[in-house]
Amino acid sequence: MKKRELKNLLYEQVARIGKAVSSPKRLELMELLAQGEKTVETLTSELSIDIKLASAHLKALRDARLVESRRDGKYVVYRLSGDDVAHLWVTLRLVAEEHLVELQLALQRMVASPDTLAQVGRADLLEQARRGEVIVIDVRPQDEYDAAHIPFARSMPLAEIERRLKGLPKTRDIVAYCRGPFCMLSDEALKLLSGKGYRVTKMLDGVAEWQAAGMPVERSPGV
Incomplete structure (x- = not known):
């Protein structure tokens, strides 16, 4: 494999993570799963979306190896694939708070x-x-x-x-x-x-x- 092709492959793999976290709902899923594992039904209720959409978002996170799932009877339970994924969410939020005035203003409204x-x-x-x-x-x-x-x-x-x-x-x-x-x-x-x-x-x-x-x-x- 040529050097350029190899570099392209390397960046493409890292970009999979960026693509997976490019949705507000997926970020919220990461935050919720940082609290502990949850069923699809619980996540659907917390995010106020239907099961079909929640499952699609979870699939995107799973394809990027950011979440894992297991079956518990008739339920499918999701969890983050590691503590580093929770840290990724925190880091993304901190960077956003540092650089986005819009987010800073929104947070100020939360803490009146x-x-x-x-x-x-x-x-x-x-x-x-x-x-x-x-x-x-x-x-x-x-x-x-x-x-x-x-x-x-x-x-x-x-x-x-x-x-x-x-x-x-x-x-x-x-x-x-x-x-x-x-x-x-x-x-x-x-x-x-x-x-x-x-x-x-x-x-x-x-x-x-x-x-x-x-x-x-x-x-x-x-x-």
Whole structure:
């Protein structure tokens, strides 16, 4: 094989990844699967698209070896093919945030009040949570928490917060997190808890961002 042909082949192979992640819905699929494996039906519901379209997007990701699937009874379950794929999503988002003013403005609209953001670094937050000085709550669904979560975080899915308020003392600061900067579950938790008189902020990190920064995560027993 000639050198030019070889170089063309090399770049073509890398371009397969670029083509696979060139769809907004596929990026959202990557973000969701970074939380843990999910069935096609769950992904379809989360993305508000039909199964046929979801399957087509998943096929494109699978053809690029970014996701894998397994059968569980009558369901097909998808997962990322490695932690590096979750890191790829985080890296793409960070580059976009750095260079695209439109994305920066959109994110600013999501965080209308900067004082609702936790002002502590990752290592300090982890140490404060370890000492019990702050309560970190994971407001994602339970299965995502089980797959991986920030150490010392409590699982408190958004749908269950209101009936579990007795377990949250008002004497300590609370930090909520969900799937990352584009996730709005923590915003809803923030609104609910602050309305009940809790001192609560949110952090933009999800588990994928936390891991990409080299921070440790924990998994529930049996996962």
